[in-house]
Amino acid sequence: MTATTSAKNLSFILEGIHQVKFEDRxxxxxxxxxxxxxxxxxxxxxxxxxxxxEHGSIGSFVVKDPMVLGHESAGIIKKVGSAVQSLKVGDRVAMEPGIACRRCEPCKSGKYNLCVNMAFAATPPYDGTLAKYYVLPEDFCYKLPEQISLQEGALMEPLSVAVHIVKQASVSPGQTVVVFxxxxxxxxxxAVATAFGASQVIAVDIQQSRLDFAKEYATTSTFMPSKVSALENAERLKKENxxxxxxxxxxxxxxxxxxxHTGIHVLRNGGTYVQGGMGRSEIQFPIMAACSKELTLKGSFRYGSGDYKLAVGLVSSGKVDVKKLITGTVKxxxxEQAFKEVKAGKGIKTLITGIHE
Structure with missing residues (x-):
């Protein structure tokens, strides 16, 4: 079927690898x-x-049944439950797309992003947010102040990921931070490291266009690795900066x-390394350098308590600008065409416009 505003709850469905359709649910x-x-x-x-x-799965999460895609969203409250107190119909909200069980040990210890029973949007078997309507608990919705648009509200999700990563790194004023x-x-x-007071923020990438944008956006300098060893790249990075x-x-x-590898080698003794990006399941690792430098090594997964709230605050105060990252919106x-363009590396952040009432 074609996408029309007359549909009750039109949704963008993934059926299999490169197999998508619109379905009125x-x-x-x-x-x-x-x-x-x-x-x-x-x-x-x-x-x-x-x-x-592209692949029909991520690790152990495999798409076995048709699934609605999408999880970086913002919208307007259509209806509220009888016990809802902080929101009303018409409120504009950023949507945190992972609902924790609130009962397991990670949840009760304050790390609900590690919930063993997490229901996360567009992660099998749970449907995502690329639909006309979506249901969330009241406390997973964050009211947007007037100065934040709904487009910017959709970027609160990736910004919250970044907030969590930088918090995991315990970035403090005056520190030097290298982001790969x-x-x-x-x-x-x-941007978040800068907002936290880092004196130097260095972006590393292998695409010059990304480095050019980073330099204009929120860094003090940039670095493009050469086709040499990680240790040699780390030494040049340290020297140049x-x-x-x-x-x-x-x-x-x-x-x-x-x-x-370069990240481990570029750190000072006693430095902190945080893994936020997900690549291959297993890699070789410079364990001797990590041990001899007595580094603090941390993972980072999604976002936790206070991250969305802080993300909204950083944007509303003007400390972080997410609008610059939006390179296009599509109907x-x-x-599907938007997915193809993102796969081809076009733009930074593409937004899909929902079906407004």
Whole structure:
């Protein structure tokens, strides 16, 4: 069927590798008094969405049944449950797309992003947000102040990922930070590190166009690796940026093995390394350098308590600009073409316009 505004709840469905369709599904109902129904206005295309479209799986998460794509969204409240107090019909909200069980040990310890029963949008078997309507609990919706548009609201999801990564790194004023990968999350890590007070923020990438954008966006300098060893690249990076014995923090937002190696080697003794990008399941790792430098090594997964709230605050205060990352919007019925363009590396962040009431 074709995408039309007359559909009740038109949704963009992934059926298999490179197999998508539009399907009119029933309007969702409020099954919990604390839930709200949202009319989705904008949805960003994430690398994981493209990966499911391209490969049909990510690790152990395999698309076995038709699944609605999308999880970077913002919209307007259509209906509220009887117990909802902080939101009302007509409110504009950023949508946090992962619903934790709130009962397991990680949830109860405050790390709900590690919930063992997480229901995350567009991760099998759960449907995503590329639909006219979507249901979320009240406390997973974040009211947008007047100065933040709904388009910007859709970028609160990748910004929250970056906030979580930078918080994992414990970036503090005056520190030097090297970020590997100048895609959307890497760029936002640069912006958040700057907002946290880092004195030097260096973006590393193998595409000059990305480095050019990063330099204008939120970095003090950029670095393109040469086709030499990671140790040699790290030494040149330190020399060119006057890092002395090394950087305080290295963040990998690329998932590329050479970046991981260079990140370990560019750190000073006692530095902090955070892995935010997802690449191959297993890689070789410079464990001797990590041990002898007594580095702090951390992973980072999605976002946790306070991350979305901080993301909204950073944008509303003007400390982080997400609008510059939006390189295009497409109509809902052009969603498949948008996926093809993102796969081809066009633009930084493409938004799909939802079906407005």
């Amino acid at each position: 029933p309007i969702p109902e409020l099954k919990n008094e604390h839930d709200v129904i949202i009319n989705v206005h904008y949805t960003g295309i994430c690398g994981s969405d493209v990966h499911y479209w 990968g100048a895609g959307p999350v890497g760029l936002l890590c640069c 006057d890092l002395g014995f090394g950087a305080d923090v290295a963040i990998d937002a690329s998932g590329a093995e050479p970046s991981v 809902f019925e052009e969603a």
